[in-house]
Amino acid sequence: MSTVADVPSTHEPLDGRTLAVEDPATEATIAHVARGGAAEVDRAVAAARSAARTMRDTAPLERGRALRRLATEVEAAAEDLARLESLDTGKPLSLARGEIAGCVGYLDYYAGAAGTLQGDTIPVGPGTLAYTVPEPVGVSAHIVPWNAPLSMLCRSVAPAFAAGNTAVVKPAEQTPLTALRFAGLVEAAGFPAGAYEVVTGLGAEAGHALAAHPGIGSLTFTGSVATGRTVLRTAAEHITPVVTELGGKSPQIVFADADLDDVARQVVTGFTANSGQYCDAGSRLLVDRAVADDLVERIRARAGALTLGVGTDDPDLGPMVSAEHRRRVTDYVDLGRAEGADAPTPPQAVPAVGHFVAPTVFTGVTPTMRIAREEIFGPVLAVLGFGTEDEALELADATDYGLGVGIHTADIDRALRVADRVDAGYVMINDYFAGGPAVPFGGTKLSGTGRERGLVALESYLTRKTVVVRRSAPWT
Ligand code: NAD
Numbered sequence: 001m002s003t004v005a006d007v008p009s010t011h012e013p014l015d016g017r018t019l020a021v022e023d024p025a026t027e028a029t030i031a032h033v034a035r036g037g038a039a040e041v042d043r044a045v046a047a048a049r050s051a052a053r054t055m056r057d058t059a060p061l062e063r064g065r066a067l068r069r070l071a072t073e074v075e076a077a078a079e080d081l082a083r084l085e086s087l088d089t090g091k092p093l094s095l096a097r098g099e100i101a102g103c104v105g106y107l108d109y110y111a112g113a114a115g116t117l118q119g120d121t122i123p124v125g126p127g128t129l130a131y132t133v134p135e136p137v138g139v140s141a142h143i144v145p146w147n148a149p150l151s152m153l154c155r156s157v158a159p160a161f162a163a164g165n166t167a168v169v170k171p172a173e174q175t176p177l178t179a180l181r182f183a184g185l186v187e188a189a190g191f192p193a194g195a196y197e198v199v200t201g202l203g204a205e206a207g208h209a210l211a212a213h214p215g216i217g218s219l220t221f222t223g224s225v226a227t228g229r230t231v232l233r234t235a236a237e238h239i240t241p242v243v244t245e246l247g248g249k250s251p252q253i254v255f256a257d258a259d260l261d262d263v264a265r266q267v268v269t270g271f272t273a274n275s276g277q278y279c280d281a282g283s284r285l286l287v288d289r290a291v292a293d294d295l296v297e298r299i300r301a302r303a304g305a306l307t308l309g310v311g312t313d314d315p316d317l318g319p320m321v322s323a324e325h326r327r328r329v330t331d332y333v334d335l336g337r338a339e340g341a342d343a344p345t346p347p348q349a350v351p352a353v354g355h356f357v358a359p360t361v362f363t364g365v366t367p368t369m370r371i372a373r374e375e376i377f378g379p380v381l382a383v384l385g386f387g388t389e390d391e392a393l394e395l396a397d398a399t400d401y402g403l404g405v406g407i408h409t410a411d412i413d414r415a416l417r418v419a420d421r422v423d424a425g426y427v428m429i430n431d432y433f434a435g436g437p438a439v440p441f442g443g444t445k446l447s448g449t450g451r452e453r454g455l456v457a458l459e460s461y462l463t464r465k466t467v468v469v470r471r472s473a474p475w476t
Helices: 038-057 060-076 078-089 093-116 149-162 177-188 203-211 225-236 260-276 289-304 323-339 389-396 412-421 455-461
Strands: 018-022 029-034 128-136 139-143 166-170 196-198 218-222 242-245 251-254 284-288 360-362 380-386 404-408 426-429 462-470
Touching: 029 177, 038 128, 038 139, 038 166, 038 196, 038 203, 060 078, 060 093, 060 149, 060 177, 078 093, 078 149, 078 177, 093 149, 093 455, 139 149, 139 203, 149 166, 149 177, 149 218, 149 455, 166 203, 177 196, 203 218, 203 225, 218 225, 218 455, 225 242, 251 260, 251 389, 260 289, 260 380, 260 404, 284 289, 284 389, 289 360, 289 380, 323 360, 323 380, 380 389, 389 412, 404 412, 412 426, 455 462
Parallel strands: 139 166, 139 218, 166 196, 218 242, 251 284, 251 404, 284 380, 360 380, 404 426
Antiparallel strands: 018 029, 128 462
């Protein structure tokens, strides 16, 4: 098993300041990491810039081979990485194992994609040759959240490497350990020194300094809407292109002809997986009133049977990531009751130590309630009934977010019609959380801009140079 002592601190902080890292299940301090700021970001960007030329000049197929070696390194270290992630975030070990397998998937997929980069030739007429060349942006910057730390990191660093860039990563202050551990694997895979730099620290210090840095060529920000706005303003100073992957309030829409037992299983996974701390958590249930009571009963029975515990003991659900976040989630539960919605007290005993919240299912929710509109990012489900397909669509669109949508029905025509009409970036029919590294993911409205995963994500780490040439005779 990995111990925290195995995690190297990539660089010592220049002024010796550190941050404590907590195990959210036991509240014990498990590590100290550098509290980096502007000086550490300068150092990291300088190192990444000096490696950028080597990455750019490495043939695409060779970059692909390096990514494949990195996938092999991550696979070999998978159990250690999963345990470290579980310890740092509190998430159940099985879930952490799944996320690390997902990291291998990203690295493998973009290993293959590296060789697919192409430009265009444009027929503008006799005597003129016009073509475009995909070029790396140089240093790509990545600001990462705490909910799926290494998975979110690999999701954006893998295409950035495939496109020929270096990467500077600012992990979340709550969960920096796997980003640090990953550095050794990148080195072992043979990437040049400086290709992958990590600056640990607080968002307002290290994160701000990275977003503000004139030496970065792109910024991928994954996190909350509030921070996303700040980061966009900061990056505007140097006109740095930004991909924003933000929050959600994703509905699962259930029609009366769906298999209710299967749907109950999917809805419970949708709002409780990772204790509800996924951006595309299915945190709203929109259900045909004809089957609503039946479905809610099945959901409450399943959710009530889930176990809470220390992540490395592999329970069904781990804790919230921090005391602050637990408070935010329980404040929403209190607010829901104050707004007039109804949630029975969950049957689970919540451990006294650790930041645990038991799954909570609200009925009697109206579309204007804050628990129906705002991202809670915890295991809390808001149930709303509908009578018609139009009403379901109206409810689905009644938030400022547009990330995931689940549609459950035996009628594929209806499912595809709803998929066409709903305002969201990612629609899953009869299989919530379906997808993979090849499948583009992202949102509309406040859920963000840009797309991660798939070939389309490579574009966020490239510029397209156009070359127009006037050719000589025979046309002149
Ligand atoms: P957050 O916005 O608080 O923090 C995200 C990152 O931004 C952290 O690394 C943090 O240190 C940094 N940061 C904070 N202030 C900053 C500043 N002023 N300048 C630069 N960086 C700063 O988000 P969080 O609480 O860590 O993550 C949860 C949120 O992330 C949820 O809203 C969730 O939906 C979203 N999320 C979205 C996706 C997606 O793909 N759409 C994936 C995962 C998480």
